[in-house]
Amino acid sequence: MKKKLLTILGILALGASVLAHGDVELGPHGGRILEFSKNESLHGEVTLKANEFHITLLDKDMKAVVLAGQELTATSGDRTKPEKLAVEKKDGVFVVPVVKAGEWVIFQFREHAKAKPITARLQYDLTVCGGCKKPEWLCKCASKENKSGK
Numbered sequence: 648m649k650k651k652l653l654t655i656l657g658i659l660a661l662g663a664s665v666l667a668h669g670d671v672e673l674g675p676h677g678g679r680i681l682e683f684s685k686n687e688s689l690h691g692e693v694t695l696k697a698n699e700f701h702i703t704l705l706d707k708d709m710k711a712v713v714l715a716g717q718e719l720t721a722t723s724g725d726r727t728k729p730e731k732l733a734v735e736k737k738d739g740v741f742v743v744p745v746v747k748a749g750e751w752v753i754f755q756f757r758e759h760a761k762a763k764p765i766t767a768r769l770q771y772d773l774t775v776c777g778g779c780k781k782p783e784w785l786c787k788c789a790s791k792e793n794k795s796g797k
């Protein structure tokens with residue numbers, strides 16, 4: 648029984664690492680996946696709703712995690728003039744005001760107040776991709792093996 652479970656877990660882990668191969672991973676709601684752990688056990692899915700980023704916590708199986716004592720901070724702007732964004736917890740997700748097109752957002756996630764912060768970065772690039780017609784921040788084309796010789 649136990650052996651079988653381990654085999655299944657092994658296969659799942661393999662699948663996850665294949666998914667994580669590219670730079671961009673999209674979640675069950677079509678949002679951008681950020682890594683909020685060192686071992687792929689926790690993710691944040693960033694979607695845009697009414698000019699706000701909504702960040703849903705997801706476990707290793709991409710199932711929603713209840714928001715409790717987890718903490719998130721977000722910073723944007725350039726390195727010389729970083730700007731802290733107001734992060735709220737609302738309806739079970741983190742809510743962060745949207746940034747200007749092209750700007751980076753640096754997220755720092757803590758599983759609880761005393762946990763070591765995990766840093767994840769996102770560039771809010773609204774340039775539309777010629778391949779998939781999605782804005783670049785939600786485009787997966789680059790994660791395909793797409794190295795033309797030229």
Ligand SMILES: [Zn+2]
Pocket residue numbers: 776777778779780781786787788789
């Ligand atoms: Zn694309």
